[in-house]
Amino acid sequence: MKRYYDDGETRSPEKREADQDRELVRMVRAGYEKSVRVREAFAEQGIEPADIKTIDDLQKLPVISRETLVEWELKEPPFGGFSAKEIVTERIFISPGPVYEPHLMENSLWGRGYHAAGFRTGDIVLNAFSYHMVAAGLTFHEGLRSAGATVVPSGTSGTEIQVSLIRDLGVTGFTGTPSFLKAIIEKAEDMGHSFKNDFSLRRAVFVAEPLQPSLREVFETDYGIDTYQMYGATEVGDIAYECIEKKGWHICEEVIVEIVDPSTGTTVEEGALGEVVVTRLNDMFFLFRFGTGDLSRIIKEPCSCGRTAVRLDGIAGRVGDAVKVRGLFVTPSQLNAIRNELKDVDFQLVITRESYRDHLTVKIVAEKDKEEIKNRFGTLFHNICTVKIDTIEVIEKGGLSKEDKLIVDKRNWK
Ligand SMILES: [Zn+2]
Secondary structure, three states, rough: OOOOOHHHHHHHHHHHHHHHHHHHHHEHHHHEOOOOHHHHHHHHOOHHHHOOOOHHHHHHHEEEEEEHHHHHHHHOOOOOOOOOOOOOOOEEEEEEOEEEEOOOOOOOOOHHHHOOOOOOOOEEEOOOOOOOOOHHHHHHHHHHHHHHOOEEEEOOHHHHEEEEEHHHHHEEEEOOOHHHHHHHHHHHOOOOOHHHHHHHOEEEEOOOOOHHHHHHHHHHHHHEEEEEEEEEEEOEEEEEOOOOOOOOEEOOEEEEEEEEOOOOOEOOOOOOOEEEEEEOOOOOOOOOEEEEEEEEEEEOOOOOOOOOEEOOOOOEEEHHHHHEEEEEEEEHHHHHHHHHOOOOOOOOEEEEOOOOOEEEEEEEEOOOOHHHHHHHHHHHHHHOOOOOOOOOEEEEOOOOOOOOOEEEEEOOOO
């Protein structure tokens, strides 16, 4: 059985970089020739195609948000000038926005994630994504096919129908959202089945909705379902996927991912949190530097699965919900992760500005074991948020309620 989707997944980082630089140069040349939007962007920045030779050079171009892409597509339908006027493709995807996308006809689109999750020929997989008016259904369908699986295009049919399909067809896998699989399992149990003992569904790949660790535990422990996550966006396709190690998501071979400071568009320091910005290497849709609005960071350490692509450390939140302390992001989801670890400990972050420098104070409610709680909080915060805390204050019970905001930004920029 093929361990990797293709040889690209195990090439050396140096070879990957050289290959991608070459493909990027090709995409820049083709884009400049075929896309009016690319020519405009180059003119605005005062650069020529020859100025982009490497991944680092991408920073000479602006980041394009979803809002900007939709604006252009509304002004100049269908593709906003990001592709040639005439294109040959087998289908055009439509998504709310509206976002129009030419199907790139790449074999590997979403295939890597399904392959890494273990789907192969012989698997029968329920594809519980809509096939209608969104890209999801068909695009995941083809990803499953390229991993070899047989697909049951059940879409968003009701849970009772999904349960019948799982039972009648001997379905072995599921792709959809975690909440939908949970609802299907509950329906099956209501109908008198034991999901774990009566059915053969043993593998699930989730996308489009975060998988909460507690729900993952329920799927894996209570129902014996091996779970995986994939990450992507309608505008650029698949971006990253989880391997069997389940410690971060490998970046797909066809995309260049930059982690940038959303206020400047330049890359952040190694390992820091920033916006995920994606360029999909292709010769049809010339969307350079698509800003997803998601925050993540890169894990550079080698993965024991053998794939050499760096990994994204999950999604820490959305750009608009985060605050920046000394240039580093702190997000509500990171703080909730700390809160889950520390169970009954209430805390609050207060950010002030002293002598032109951000000052981070953490207030923790504790009656006893104050030093121990302080230390545990400090270690957890360092591991999850990386920003250095300036002061930790232990306060009495009643000093803070569950309703108080987790982050209070008192900085005055005047
Ligand atoms: Zn891996």
